[in-house]
Amino acid sequence: MPCDHFSPESVAFLKDLRSNNNKLWFEQNRRIYETYLLEPLRALAVRSGSTLHAINPNIETRPQIGKTISRIYRDTRFSRSKLPLRDHVWLGFRDRSLANESTPSFFFYIEVEEWGYGMGFWQASTAAMEDIRARLMAQPSRGQKLVQDRLLQRRFSLEGEKYRRMRNAELPPKLLDLYNYRSFYYIQRQPMGEKLFSEILWEEITEGFRILGPIYRYVTGI
Secondary structure, eight states, X not given: OOOSSOOHHHHXXXXXXXXXXXXXXXXXXXXXXXXXXXXHXXXXXXHXXXXXXXXXXXXXXXXXXXXXXOOSBOOGGGOSXXXXXOSOEEEEEOBTTSOGGGSOEEEEEEOSSEEEEEEEOSXXXXXXXXXXXXXXXXXXXXXXXXXXXXXXHHHOEEEEEEOSSOOOOOOOHHHHHHHTEEEEEEEEEEESSGGGGSTHHHHHHXXXXXXXXXXXXXXXXX
């Protein structure tokens, strides 16, 4: 029967897949994947919809593979790894009217060793980051207030790729830190454990998305 929550079987499948990364094994175990990973991912996408649409009504939240749910088969033409299957899964929620590199996404992921969620870019375009830097310079007081929000700082860490040399900007330190990223994301990482399998998972993630909402709206200019 389909599950609407993750379980130890969800992680066990990813571990087994890592050791049996071939199409024949996957097709023989597809039902396990669909029951313990795909169905919970769909359920989480549905539960996240109202929270995300309150932040940006144009965010794609349809619980479909290729829309918000990652594909299990890897496109090896554009990947360093030539293994046919991914040993991790994720949800990505972005503005459906813009390209991936042009807008940040809200995300949730499960790997064998950890799981997490957050908001940001996988690989931001130069134009997108230049727009954000212009906004930081034009609205520094609003940006300073948002990046220093206690809930944001308590829940998420700022990560990504920075320039090797600091770029000059007349900004407060917290904003200067964000200014100097090539691409960035706010992320909450969690070790594998019971929280992933509990009912409070849905509440934690949707609350986290709400906390990230103001900084998302700021960097996107909404």
